[in-house]
Amino acid sequence: xxxxxxxxxxxxxxxxxxxxxxxxxxxxxxxxxxxxxxxxxxxxxxxxxxxxxxxxxxxxxxxxxxxxxxxxxxxxxxxxxxxxxxxxxxxxxxxxxxxxxxxxxxxxxxxxxxxxxxxxxxxxxxxxxxxxxxxxxxxxxxxxxxxxxxxxxxxxxxxxxxxxxxxxxxxxxxxxxxxxxxxxxxxxxxxxxxxxxxxxxxxxxxxxxxxx
Amino acid sequence: xxxxxxxxxxxxxxxxxxxxxxxxxxxxxxxxxxxxxxxxxxxxxxxxxxxxxxxxxxxxxxxxxxxxxxxxxxxxxxxxxxxxxxxxxxxxxxxxxxxxxxxxxxxxxxxxxxxxxxxxxxxxxxxxxxxxxxxxxxxxxxxxxxxxxxxxxxxxxxxxxxxxxxxxxxxxxxxxxxxxxxxxxxxxxxxxxxxxxxxxxxxxxxxxxxxx
Numbered sequence: 001x002x003x004x005x006x007x008x009x010x011x012x013x014x015x016x017x018x019x020x021x022x023x024x025x026x027x028x029x030x031x032x033x034x035x036x037x038x039x040x041x042x043x044x045x046x047x048x049x050x051x052x053x054x055x056x057x058x059x060x061x062x063x064x065x066x067x068x069x070x071x072x073x074x075x076x077x078x079x080x081x082x083x084x085x086x087x088x089x090x091x092x093x094x095x096x097x098x099x100x101x102x103x104x105x106x107x108x109x110x111x112x113x114x115x116x117x118x119x120x121x122x123x124x125x126x127x128x129x130x131x132x133x134x135x136x137x138x139x140x141x142x143x144x145x146x147x148x149x150x151x152x153x154x155x156x157x158x159x160x161x162x163x164x165x166x167x168x169x170x171x172x173x174x175x176x177x178x179x180x181x182x183x184x185x186x187x188x189x190x191x192x193x194x195x196x197x198x199x200x201x202x203x204x205x206x207x208x209x210x211x212x
Numbered sequence: 213x214x215x216x217x218x219x220x221x222x223x224x225x226x227x228x229x230x231x232x233x234x235x236x237x238x239x240x241x242x243x244x245x246x247x248x249x250x251x252x253x254x255x256x257x258x259x260x261x262x263x264x265x266x267x268x269x270x271x272x273x274x275x276x277x278x279x280x281x282x283x284x285x286x287x288x289x290x291x292x293x294x295x296x297x298x299x300x301x302x303x304x305x306x307x308x309x310x311x312x313x314x315x316x317x318x319x320x321x322x323x324x325x326x327x328x329x330x331x332x333x334x335x336x337x338x339x340x341x342x343x344x345x346x347x348x349x350x351x352x353x354x355x356x357x358x359x360x361x362x363x364x365x366x367x368x369x370x371x372x373x374x375x376x377x378x379x380x381x382x383x384x385x386x387x388x389x390x391x392x393x394x395x396x397x398x399x400x401x402x403x404x405x406x407x408x409x410x411x412x413x414x415x416x417x418x419x420x421x422x423x424x
Contacts, residue, residue: 174424
């Protein structure tokens with residue numbers, strides 16, 4: 001693994017490192033990349049709708065969706081690296097010494113802090129992906145018909161990314177000793193899944209109905 | 213758009229170009245990247261299962277899945293650029309002169325050839341993504357439990373990529389004058405969707421049941 005930030009690697013090198021036995025980048029980083037790809041495709045639809053003939057009436061709406069999708073894309077791109085940081089912190093905590101009672105207590109506290117981070121980071125990714133799903137609905141509803149399939153690919157990427165982030169929450173949350181905290185985070189996650197699953201299918205079907 | 217092959221761009225630059233008003237990379241290239249990410253995650257699970265204690269019995273199986281997933285990853289990575297080539301050929305055909313009857317006939321033939329290419333390229337992407345879905349099922353069934361969530365992210369990426377490629381087939385196939393060819397390609401696509409939708413959900417559920 002190089003010391004560069006992951007988003008500065010080439011797509012080819014990112015894929016090679018994803019496939020390798022190195023623990024990061026893994027599914028968490030892949031989820032953030034997929035979410036960012038979804039946001040980018042929503043932005044693309046906006047960029048190819050703004051200023052086009054016959055789309056004057058939706059220009060303000062598309063400008064608002066563009067600004068929001070570019071904002072969430074920047075946050076999701078940063079999360080590629082956040083996932084690695086959270087994973088490394090958790091792995092590091094397991095390697096702490098545990099010879100004395102003091103060391104055992106410090107190690108246990110570090111593991112719990114690491115698990116909390118490794119729960120919150122993918123939950124934040126899931127929240128950002130839910131924003132992309134909502135934005136894709138607006139792009140699919142009024143965006144340029146010539147590129148409407150890109151809104152469809154955007155929602156599929158964002159929904160797959162949300163579910164991927166959810167799997168990462170589900171790895172770590174069960175090991176948290178603070179069950180109230182874990183329960184609150186799992187409830188937040190479930191609300192996102194319950195909202196965005198039907199919405200993503202609806203956006204996909206809207207797009208498909210406009211093709212061909 | 214730079215003249216470099218898309219996979220040699222950094223992840224950040226790829227995302228920036230995806231979001232831009234440039235027509236490629238767009239949803240077709242994004243589908244190939246997602247499929248390649250799915251294949252890479254299946255390979256990662258294999259790489260972290262082969263040679264590990266308690267997984268000796270599945271080592272041959274994981275080596276076979278690794279070889280197959282790395283092969284399909286290479287093909288999907290090449291398809292990122294194939295999508296751009298097919299799109300550019302189709303766009304170029306629409307710009308051909310149409311002053312004389314001869315020019316009109318040549319232009320019409322070029323458009324039909326472009327549409328055939330822009331149907332076959334995403335269908336090939338969908339076929340490769342179906343291979344990744346099938347491989348993810350084997351990785352999820354017997355892979356190292358410590359990284360089983362990565363098999364789950366892999367199947368979600370591959371299935372989203374397959375559906376994304378399908379949208380791109382559905383843009384172009386309806387405009388083909390050779391209805392027998394179009395019908396055969398749409399039937400092939402539908403068979404992949406019918407097979408892989410339930411399989412992808414099953415793999416996801418298998419993974420989720422093994423977490424936490």
